[in-house]
Amino acid sequence: MNDNIWVLMTGDSVALATTLILAALGALFTERSGVLNLGVEGVLLTSAISSFIAADSSGSVWIGLIVGSLAGALLAGIHAVLAVVLRANQIVSGLALVIFGTGLANYLGKPYEGKTISVKLTDLTFGPLTDIPLLGPILFEQDIITYLAVLAAVVSSLYLFRTRPGLEVRATGDDPATVDAQGLMVSTIRIRYTLFGGLVMGLGGSWLMLAESAAWHQAATTNGVGWIALALVVFASWRPIRLVIGAVSFGFTLQLPYTLQAENITFIPQAFLQMVPYVATLISLIALSRPGSTNALGAPKSLGIPFVRDER
Template structure:
């Protein structure tokens, strides 16, 4: 593989990861507040449909993204209100919404199937786009891709360097303690659900208006919501590590086709389902790093100690649990 091909490949990885980053970072924000929005796979599709429809009828791609974000926020708000305020199981509501939103998208989007529509136009960054190598990989994309790259540090800053982020993390770890410090856990969870939902909706529009332009049944974004949920775990609920996971997933998709030609004995399906066993393996590793035996074993070995601590990402302690009423 020569230099030319490598930059093209990396550029494809960066572009392909954009919608997954929106969805996975959005879900990271939601889950850090202790709320789990399981509806991603459906709300991405509904966002994709709504975004495409709005862009088609108004002729404005921006209107498409706004509509998709609104749809994602509304779906997430339903999860938060029924889960937090009405005391229903977040998992149950999220799961029902996954199926319902998917079918709603197919039903309402039926007249839009295979209709040619607008899409995001490329916008090379003047000056930077001509840089050798880096230019092609990072600066010859569209606004959606730039936004996906910018989102990662922004989410990190928000979560780790602002008071709001501190409140979010406190609610996710220990809602009762946060309450005692004057933070209303319900409002924080609702806010994080809506912020996360906005990003999930944008992910949908990023599919239907940029990465896989157009609408149809199937659209091509099916399964991506589950991938995003898996990536949040893979990345240990940290925006930067989640983004690394998204790029690895995108790499797997991009190299899947040429790699298949090189290794004909490995079935295509292996590349498609690979992220899921990896997710299970990651969860198992997280569990292992917390066991006493591993602790003792790693205690004598400096490298193992560092490794265990790097892996020891833990889920927000209150994740998915109902808030007690007091």
């Protein structure tokens, strides 16, 4: 009996990891091009409510996913203009995006407070595969976006490390002056990947609404997942495959309090269980730090630094 709930929990963690993977993957692409977008939390919330409204009014999950993703790209576009075109302080711009996005999402979501939507992403079934003990429910009972997220991470890894455009992104993040000397437009590349990053984060935010909570509860909808995603990128040393592994383990710790509560294990106060993912992220960040430089982690060398060409 007990085994059962742990299997369910692992399955749920994989599902929870979907938003984390997508949000972090979006941040990873943005950061690989040298732009630091701290606004993930705001992007997630805005795309979540946009997808909610779109799915609710159209009755289609797919329209919800598309609208939510576009909303994410739109919000990231503000950051791209400020950070890349106007060379603003990227940290403050990202934070402004969180505040603006949170306000916007709550404003738009006011009429939908506590409402649920009728449509929902359904889990795919793989017939007999789902019946495999242990592995079946974990691996073969998820919805399509979850599979897509994992696939996307693998494809991203190949793209970044095995293709020419991937090389260009990485070079733009590490050494924009060289990219510029090669005749490529640094700002165009950065804007493109900031927008793309927002699109991917937006898909993650929409998924949160359309597969997970399915009820709109203001800021509680994301509950800091955007910030965990940012920490996850550091944790994964800006590599997509490691990111998936990290996301699943964080999904597990996020899920833990609810599982233990369902199991009637109450000797640890609920509040302390809720701290686990944040404390775990904190500890792993500190453990990965080395004195002197952040390069030991594999951070893009020009992350957060606007590119200024000597202009005549």
